[in-house]
Amino acid sequence: MSAVPVAVRTHAVAARCVFDGVKRHKDAAVVIEDGRIIAVTARADVPKILPLCELPETAWLVPGFIDIQVNGGGDVLFNDAPTLQAIRAIVAAHRRFGTTTLLPTLISDSLEKMKAAIAAVDTVVGVEPSILGIHLEGPFLSPEKAGVHDRRAIRAPTADDLALLRRPRRGVTLVTLAPEQVPARFISKLAVAGVRLSLGHSMATYAETVAAMAAGLTGFTHLFNAMRPLSSREPGPIAAALESPNAWYGLIADGIHVAPAMLRLATRGLGHPILVTDAMPPVGGSRASFVLNDETVVMKDGRCARADGTLAGTCLDMATAIRNCVRWLDVPLTDALRFASTHPAEFLGLGDRFGKLAPEFRADMVALDGATIEVLRTWVAGRTQ
Numbered sequence: 001m002s003a004v005p006v007a008v009r010t011h012a013v014a015a016r017c018v019f020d021g022v023k024r025h026k027d028a029a030v031v032i033e034d035g036r037i038i039a040v041t042a043r044a045d046v047p048k049i050l051p052l053c054e055l056p057e058t059a060w061l062v063p064g065f066i067d068i069q070v071n072g073g074g075d076v077l078f079n080d081a082p083t084l085q086a087i088r089a090i091v092a093a094h095r096r097f098g099t100t101t102l103l104p105t106l107i108s109d110s111l112e113k114m115k116a117a118i119a120a121v122d123t124v125v126g127v128e129p130s131i132l133g134i135h136l137e138g139p140f141l142s143p144e145k146a147g148v149h150d151r152r153a154i155r156a157p158t159a160d161d162l163a164l165l166r167r168p169r170r171g172v173t174l175v176t177l178a179p180e181q182v183p184a185r186f187i188s189k190l191a192v193a194g195v196r197l198s199l200g201h202s203m204a205t206y207a208e209t210v211a212a213m214a215a216g217l218t219g220f221t222h223l224f225n226a227m228r229p230l231s232s233r234e235p236g237p238i239a240a241a242l243e244s245p246n247a248w249y250g251l252i253a254d255g256i257h258v259a260p261a262m263l264r265l266a267t268r269g270l271g272h273p274i275l276v277t278d279a280m281p282p283v284g285g286s287r288a289s290f291v292l293n294d295e296t297v298v299m300k301d302g303r304c305a306r307a308d309g310t311l312a313g314t315c316l317d318m319a320t321a322i323r324n325c326v327r328w329l330d331v332p333l334t335d336a337l338r339f340a341s342t343h344p345a346e347f348l349g350l351g352d353r354f355g356k357l358a359p360e361f362r363a364d365m366v367a368l369d370g371a372t373i374e375v376l377r378t379w380v381a382g383r384t385q
């Protein structure tokens, strides 16, 4: 995949249904200039001289999917190789499933690996249009809820970590942490620096979660998984997330990590659901196994797990997550599409440029079959493959 071109001719893409992230437009077209959307208009109003791509009758044209939690894809694990080449392989693997932008996600690792991953992403942001920044999942987590994270890598943050994380950079920095494992002002210092903070792999109580949210934490990483469960006298982080209109929660809609009834509960909360894949190398790849923290993880029957049965991410892609959401959660396709584009863009503070089809937004788009929810084609910054 190449960088955004210096100049692209004005062109348009028309569909029977254009969903702009807010509402559906019948027989409409998106007009694109230099990788940006300049208009969403009636198909009949597209000037005749403009090159026009007409999508098949059953196709919907929708905002590109934004995946904020991608550990790997195309047989590549980001932790193994935080390099430009690896990042491009991951991007290409996920693009076929409609993901037009993503955050490479580093699972808890050494400070050296964190620095290498951040440096690699810093180099790529602005060059590779599908990379919005980085997601550091850990290492400031609860050992009690480590899941597949290496307990040896889990630790308390140091002054060096704080300096590294709040250094200004072009891309987004998202950090998943356990609020009860970090010093009191760590969250507010990062939030003030523009870092997005998400609770995950945590045993935080309800009170600790509310305090973290008051300090600037807004996200919940794979809600329900690897966190203190809901219970009558200690509601924990899940209750705090579901009752707050300022909460954004990632959901893994693979039917393995979370029961559909729990996902339905999340869609009925006051917060904003975000579909994530938490994908591992087999997504868009050819190999059914990989190595994580010196242990082999095998993909079988739709799950990625270690020999001891511990789930290790997923083999889920975004199109499947959306399809599952529609089938299991009793939500319309338009809502599921918002969970995959508009909501993650807003959570990352990029809601004025990504996640919708509207003037001034980047032309990141997906054509999908409205009935089967299969991806037909993608555009990143106006360019199709």
Ligand SMILES: [Zn+2]
Binding pocket: 137, 147, 200, 201, 222, 226
């Ligand atoms: Zn996790």
